[in-house]
Amino acid sequence: MKLFASAAEMRPVPRSEGFRNGGVSYWYREEGTPERRASLQGDAEYDVCVVGAGFTGLWAAYYLAEADPGLRVAVVEREFAGHGAAGRGAGLVTAHFPGPREELARRRGKGAVIALQRALMAAVDEVVAVAEKEDLGADAVKGGMRTAATNPAQRERLTAEVAWLQEWGYWPEDLYIDGDGRAYTPHAADLDPARLVRGLAEAAERGGVEVFEGTPVTAVAPGGTDGPAAVTPFGTVRARTLILATEGFSGPGPEGWPTESCAMIATEPLEERLWEEIGWDGREVRTDAAHRPAFARRTPDGRIAVGGRGALPRGGAHGEAGTAPPQAIAELWRALAGMFPEAADVPIAHAWTGAVGAPADRAPVLAVDRETGVAVAGGYGRFGMALANVVGRTLRDTVLERRTELVRLPWSDLEGARTPRLRRIGRQVARGLYRGADKRETSRRSGTSRLAAVAERLSPKGTTE
Numbered sequence: 001m002k003l004f005a006s007a008a009e010m011r012p013v014p015r016s017e018g019f020r021n022g023g024v025s026y027w028y029r030e031e032g033t034p035e036r037r038a039s040l041q042g043d044a045e046y047d048v049c050v051v052g053a054g055f056t057g058l059w060a061a062y063y064l065a066e067a068d069p070g071l072r073v074a075v076v077e078r079e080f081a082g083h084g085a086a087g088r089g090a091g092l093v094t095a096h097f098p099g100p101r102e103e104l105a106r107r108r109g110k111g112a113v114i115a116l117q118r119a120l121m122a123a124v125d126e127v128v129a130v131a132e133k134e135d136l137g138a139d140a141v142k143g144g145m146r147t148a149a150t151n152p153a154q155r156e157r158l159t160a161e162v163a164w165l166q167e168w169g170y171w172p173e174d175l176y177i178d179g180d181g182r183a184y185t186p187h188a189a190d191l192d193p194a195r196l197v198r199g200l201a202e203a204a205e206r207g208g209v210e211v212f213e214g215t216p217v218t219a220v221a222p223g224g225t226d227g228p229a230a231v232t233p234f235g236t237v238r239a240r241t242l243i244l245a246t247e248g249f250s251g252p253g254p255e256g257w258p259t260e261s262c263a264m265i266a267t268e269p270l271e272e273r274l275w276e277e278i279g280w281d282g283r284e285v286r287t288d289a290a291h292r293p294a295f296a297r298r299t300p301d302g303r304i305a306v307g308g309r310g311a312l313p314r315g316g317a318h319g320e321a322g323t324a325p326p327q328a329i330a331e332l333w334r335a336l337a338g339m340f341p342e343a344a345d346v347p348i349a350h351a352w353t354g355a356v357g358a359p360a361d362r363a364p365v366l367a368v369d370r371e372t373g374v375a376v377a378g379g380y381g382r383f384g385m386a387l388a389n390v391v392g393r394t395l396r397d398t399v400l401e402r403r404t405e406l407v408r409l410p411w412s413d414l415e416g417a418r419t420p421r422l423r424r425i426g427r428q429v430a431r432g433l434y435r436g437a438d439k440r441e442t443s444r445r446s447g448t449s450r451l452a453a454v455a456e457r458l459s460p461k462g463t464t465e
Helices: 002-010 055-067 101-108 110-133 152-165 193-206 272-278 326-339 385-399 421-442 450-458
Strands: 015-021 044-051 073-076 092-094 145-148 183-185 188-190 210-212 219-221 229-232 235-244 259-267 285-288 295-298 304-307 348-357 365-369 374-378
Touching: 002 326, 044 055, 055 073, 055 193, 055 374, 055 385, 073 193, 073 235, 092 110, 092 385, 101 110, 110 188, 110 193, 110 385, 152 183, 193 210, 259 326, 285 326, 304 326, 326 348, 365 385, 374 385
Parallel strands: 015 348, 044 073, 044 235, 073 210, 145 285, 235 374
Antiparallel strands: 092 188, 145 183, 219 229, 229 235, 259 304, 259 348, 285 295, 295 304, 365 374
């Protein structure tokens, strides 16, 4: 039954003759995946060893080398820089914080949570600035983000959400309702994530970091007299500090991060007349105010890329080649058609997925064990680009034992990242209920659907994206 249902869902989706599904992501479509750097050759010792060449690991390595050129830093990657979530995302750099603010405030204080929100806003500018300074070729543009309500229930929620966020670090100039009734924040940028991660790896190498690709880490040994170690088929790397930054492809504990698979689609390039009809003449990010919001961006080559819906638990939802299931593609196309009816007939050129870390409490994790010398970071959900930058700089200051505002920011610990099975099932049920609530609210003029209230009890505010 599922196969037939999937085929039926795909029928109305317009697809180009060159439609592709997977191939890591659309961002590698034209240039292909990069040639791998050399693997590790024998045992080695460093001051810092980073496992995982995604944004967290590469930002940490880049900033460490910049701060202390004499520091010996290595990055060890199983595939190639950007093979994981870094090269599969939407390329959106936003100040969105996925964790439950109230819970973090109870543990660390409201001021600390507001400081983290302000740090994320500053990180949007930092990512764009480094991309320009290092000439990374990422085509980064800070155009802000605009959220539109498509029905009365969404309008009511959007107004309440803006007021609520203004109590948690967004000042009136950071987030407000514009004259058209849409919420706007200037703290968002878009870029080519594959080019950014590739350029960041090269910038780190220029600073003296050694990057080894095609080198899987098969075991991690905690610190002893010789420090922690990363074991690979080609040798063992020992270091004073070992940073585990593998996000959705492994993580804390023997079972790895709890993960989700997030899908995306990209259209063929739109004609200029369509852009004029839509009224989208800049690079601002667009999103809606649904319970399960979709986000869209205008790519540098004139396409619309859409994501945010079609998220499925990892396990059958995609392979590491990034193949998106038919139902996810159909759901994203419906979101595209709902947000931009003028572009509903534009063929879809590419679909793909990627795994992201999804901790139980949705709070990003940064844990450093001084005794073992092992640090773990990740669990950002779908909005990890600004978070990864903040975490990378925080890891720099932690390793160099600097007393900065960054090291005092509130992060979740490893225990919060592990998802009890019952809570995981609850989140999956909540996503289905939110999907039903969005459909009901679209088809009627009344307020928020009661289904959303049930979903809220299963997965409280701030813990379901």
